[in-house]
Amino acid sequence: VERDRSYMVATTTDGTVSRISPFGKGDTRLQANQRIERACEVKDSSIKPREEILVTQTQDEVVRTETHLNLSEHDPQNLIPFAPNPRLAQRRGRNSQNGKYGVISL
Secondary structure, three states, X not given: OOOOOOEEEEEOOOOOXXXXXXXXXXXXXXXXXXXXXXXXXXXXXXXXXXXXXXXXXXXXXXXXXXXXXXXXXXXHHHHOOOOOOHHHXXXXXXXXXXXXXXXXXX
């Protein structure tokens, strides 16, 4: 997560690093020379964040400190698309037509 953008980067088992996709906007609480790196793992068909590291980069050095900012809008679980259940959608549509004493309109 940077100030103006956020994106997911994956590392394979052989060490290849590739940028998967951008998601969401950046975080305006960060300065221009700061970014937050979140280490995540795939567990039970979901993406779980393990740790957050605030990286501050200056001309001379790079400082890495652990942080606990609230990044709820940058949830990596939002990258996994939701598969709708068509039977549930039909049931909800029928329930809206049912009244207290049965079907109110056809």
